[in-house]
Amino acid sequence: MGNSRTMKFTNAINEALSIAMEADPGVIVYGLGTPDPKGIFGTTLGLQERFGPDRVFDMPTAENALTGVAIGAALGGLRPVMSHQRLDFFLLAMDQLVNNAAKWNYMFGGNNPVPITIRLIIGRGWGQGPTHSQSLQSWFAHIPGLKVVCPSSAKDAKELLLASIFDPNPVVFLEHRWLHNSVSDVPAGDVRGVLGKAHKLTEGDDVTVIGYSVLIPEALRAINYLKENHNINAELIDLKTISPLDWDTIFTSVKKTGRILAMDTSHEQCSVASEVISRVSRDCWSSLKAAPQLLALPNCPTPTSHELTKDYYFDASDIAKSIMQLMKHQTKDFAHLKSPGAHDVPGTWFNGPF
């Protein structure tokens, strides 16, 4: 424990995996390309060299069966961690995840936990298009028995991945590709976070902003700007875990501010954000001073053409606008809050193709 270092998201994942493997000889790590020269965007580099091919290995292109294999291995005493370079590829495994992993413990009367961790990477930009950039976390959050984790920083990535691996339940751990190069202070050692706990990143009385994953840095830019320039104090809640949801933290904040903006990286319909607004409307109705706001993606597949993705995603300028609307302030043009450079890449470190 103790010392923090500045670390990249991908390195934090890598560190969490090695610490888990050191802590428990039952942890195995596999997935397409896990030991290859790129090591799942760097997250699994060096693990096979260090822990051997019995514990770190590649697999056939057989997502569904290998998820079932992970379930059996978990029931047999191991702690499998699977990695998939895109969430989209894992859709083939929904059967094993939903029909087996999620309810094995429940449908056999308890006492049969399935400790598996499924890492999925959400793509975006550079023409990832309809089958390489789906953000379908709400599918998983809909299923009782699964835990669904969406870290927004390198620190959370490490702490929550360790917590996921040692949780007795199946955990879907979602990494946004655009966060992979982000850095934060990351504590050393076997630091396990808490699943199911949201985190308040800023304090404020005016508006509650709910988000997770890649939306958090965008929201922070908008909120800091509005605080400095418009004297609006927003409370930013990073959900971190979208199932189970930390309703206490959400309700406490909304009851204080009376205003809510819920954001999502997925299509709007049946999203986590719409679920949050639904529950807030029912449970905090008398506290609400304004109609809840929601920012999500259109209910339309992701097109490939970079021209069509220009307005498909929202950013800090849209978040600022939404908050101004909630406050019934005249909205301004917040174009200067947009990230510089091309809209379809997260920064100069990324120029495709994957």
Add this chain to the structure above:
Amino acid sequence: MNTLQKKLLYSMKKIRQVELAIAAKYSEQQMRCPVHLSIGQEAVAAAVGACLEKTDSIVSGHRAHAHYLGVNGSLKGMIAEIYGKVTGCSKGKGGSMHLIDKSVGFMGSTAIVGGTIPVGVGFGLAIKKLKQQHVACVFLGDGAIEEGAFYESANFAALHKLPVLFICENNEFSVYSPLEVRQPKQRLISEMVAGMGIESAQYDGNDVELIHQVTTAAVQKIKAGQGPQFLEFATWRWLEHCGPNEDDDLDYRCQKSNSKWRDRDPVQIFEKKLMDQKLVSESEIKDLHNSIDIEIKAAFEFALTSAFPTQEDLFEGIYG
């Protein structure tokens, strides 16, 4: 050269030159989508394409440029699609990994490995139920063989003797992963498929005339009602899995294999064979090369001068 040889030479050279043109221009960052190039694998696409007709139904996966061009899919439509233009074959919605040109029987390629295998078998079912004399052709890789969808689809195709031609390009790698970490060493894909009750064989995938000959025979058997046919072709991808560059420096493929396969360049082998037999001269090959380059230049012009789709197009086509 006979008509077939002309066709095969043109087709292979066109695929090679198009892929090289894409690779050369990719760094301009205007083709903003992943591209999986087929350089080194031209022979299978050219030969199989020459055995198929516009009325057949062809599907493929992420590495589909060659398959699409092999059946003469619109070059302009493909290049414009990669540039994200509204004139692209999928109107800019799909990009390199989602190609379609129904006018030549190319019914769609998609990017989820194995995703079109059952769809191709479904085309076979439609052909059979509608009592047509066509075939459905499924292009797939050695990686796609590992998906459950392959076994389920192959079983159904065998069960119903569907008119399906499976063309498996075995380039020994799925991204960086060699066959030996994915499939048992001594087991040939074609033998395994034969065990499932599908007539099946394995051949050199860099010998375009051989491929044409065995595929013609397979298509005849399918049309004679003998059920699905599976052809496995050994070949090699020259560039990185995804993107315009070589990646031999990563050392995931042994240099010996890399150079062995490069020495077996399917385009060069065929050119040399034709020249040795005095069926074509070096200058005729050069002329062909130049005329293809003119075609390619026109396609890039078309793509670059085409309009992008607009925001109104975003919501077009969600429902049919």
